[in-house]
Amino acid sequence: MDACTEMIGAPTAPTQPWITVARRVWRALHHGMSLVGLATVGLALLLASQPQLRADIEQNVTQWLLMRQGLDGSADSASNETATPAATLPAAQARMTDWLARKYRVAAEPLATLVAEAHSIGKQLGLDPALLLAVMANESRFNPLAASPWGAHGLMQVLTRVHVDKFEPHGGPQAAFDPVSNLRVGAQILHEAVRKAGSVAGGLRLYVGAVTVDASGYVTRVLTEQERLRRVAAGQRVPFNAPVALPPAADESPSTPPLEALVAPANGAVRPS
Secondary structure, eight states: OOHHHHHHHSOOOOOOHHHHHHHHHHHHHHHHHHHHHHHHHHHHHHHHHOHHHHHHHHHHHHHHHHHHHHHHOOSOGGGOSOOOOGGGSOHHHHHHHHHHHHHHTOOHHHHHHHHHHHHHHHHHHTOOHHHHHHHHHHHHTTOTTOBOTTSEETTTTEETTTOHHHHGGGTSGGGGGSHHHHHHHHHHHHHHHHHHHTSHHHHHHHHTTOSSSOOHHHHHHHHHHHHHHHHHHTTOOOOTTOOOOOOGGGGTSSSOOOGGGGOOOGGGOOOOO
């Protein structure tokens, strides 16, 4: 029998059992990862094509985060509450909540908590609550899970790594995704920026980090939304994207007149459209 015949006829060496098992495990993992990847891509495409579904998910996440913050005791007593019923708010705040909920497609009850908190922290810091709400609207559209490529997180898009110390009283950096904690830290940063710049517009430029670039578009958007909200609170009918004339001193003074000065009597309120 020649060498070729011997090679053809020679029995194949048996494969080690552990090698066979390893191959099967690898194939299972490979297929599993492929399925996960396809599912992730499919979910992303679904959310991109269904804005209402995405909005519903964001609403549920917002409400869950607000309720979680109230139940786990991580925040102070003022925030240890579940979502605020919109019906219990003062008339001006209720009008703002209703208008914002419809414009940004956010659930009214968790949004009512943010509106109430914006008024509370705004009063403490001397900031117009409509300004705080306008910043949230422009920064995240009230999505508490919003994140930027530059490391800004949450409703107010706070640069968490830069302001770690400010999140410590709220439980650490992970509190950046707690809506109330993020609002409080963002309001504190904005307050410091306005005081340093000497005006609301200047403070907004510092807040957005636009020291060497033109931030006029951002500033105008925030101030315009602030003015819309002030008019809504006063009981005026304000279309969602209505052009409004900004107060002459909007770019000069560190604060605007108190919101209460513009609020019409409750019996004279007109439901916004």
